[in-house]
Amino acid sequence: MxxxxxxxxxxxxxxxxxxxxTLEIRxxxxxxxxxxxxxxxxxxxxxxxxxxxxxxxxxxxxxxSLTQLSRRTAAQRIxxxxxxxxxxxxxxxxxxxxxxxxxxxRAFGFDTEEDxxxxxxxxxxxxAAQFAERRFNQxxxxxxxxxxxxxxxxxxxxxxxxxxxxxxxxxxxxVALLILIQRLTRERGLGALVITHEINLAAEFADxxxxxxxxxxxxxxxxxxxxxxxxxxxxxxxxLLVDRHPQSGKPRISWAVRKTSTT
Numbered sequence: 010m011x012x013x014x015x016x017x018x019x020x021x022x023x024x025x026x027x028x029x030x031t032l033e034i035r036x037x038x039x040x041x042x043x044x045x046x047x048x049x050x051x052x053x054x055x056x057x058x059x060x061x062x063x064x065x066x067x068x069x070x071x072x073x074s075l076t077q078l079s080r081r082t083a084a085q086r087i088x089x090x091x092x093x094x095x096x097x098x099x100x101x102x103x104x105x106x107x108x109x110x111x112x113x114x115r116a117f118g119f120d121t122e123e124d125x126x127x128x129x130x131x132x133x134x135x136x137a138a139q140f141a142e143r144r145f146n147q148x149x150x151x152x153x154x155x156x157x158x159x160x161x162x163x164x165x166x167x168x169x170x171x172x173x174x175x176x177x178x179x180x181x182x183x184v185a186l187l188i189l190i191q192r193l194t195r196e197r198g199l200g201a202l203v204i205t206h207e208i209n210l211a212a213e214f215a216d217x218x219x220x221x222x223x224x225x226x227x228x229x230x231x232x233x234x235x236x237x238x239x240x241x242x243x244x245x246x247x248x249l250l251v252d253r254h255p256q257s258g259k260p261r262i263s264w265a266v267r268k269t270s271t272t
């Protein structure tokens with residue numbers, strides 16, 4: 010089942026940014042979105058949550074055009090995780106995560122016991138429960154990123170759109186977060202589109218990899234079919250080597266070392 014579909018999407022500002030993007034995010038899968046800076050990855054996520062509107066083409070949530078959904082309904086279906094930054098109010102981590110419950114708020118807007126338990130569970134899921142009573146602005150950048158992910162989980166969405174969720178996290182938490190996202194897709198039938206610069210993590214955890222190059226979708230498929238030396242060298246304009254991880258058998262990417270003359 011396609012939970013989110015980009016159908017021949019075009020978008021630009023003073024110049025074209027995305028041209029003819031067609032991509033489906035399906036229930037139960039994690040799709041990694043790779044490309045250089047400026048390739049249009051974050052713009053695609055903004056289109057996917059309705060912050061931006063395609064100039065041509067359409068974004069469909071299930072079978073409904075995203076432009077026809079109310080902001081409340083869209084927020085119930087799609088959770089967006091962007092880079093963590095300071096907030097302008099002295100919120101605790103728990104209070105911050107509770108703001109993710111706005112799409113489910115009752116008429117009077119007060120947090121219910123269900124809201125609080127959902128928020129606490131989201132903090133536990135992201136290994137951030139110990140920060141619940143700490144001020145959000147006092148957390149490190151990596152700790153904030155886990156709390157931002159918890160806020161998106163508290164929305165209880167069908168689709169997660171994540172812009173470098175592992176940025177500023179140590180290696181243990183990078184792996185833990187991707188294991189969590191993968192588990193959520195499997196156990197809850199969510200769809201996840203994850204922007205990452207960590208190609209080897211994408212190879213290990215993604216069901217499919219989408220390569221953006223100069224505003225177009227160059228390739229999309231399994232890591233084994235997309236993460237090839239030819240395609241990666243074309244996208245990243247540097248010589249890369251691809252072999253197989255000795256345990257998982259997934260593609261493993263290394264930079265080609267240029268030998269320097271000793272004379």
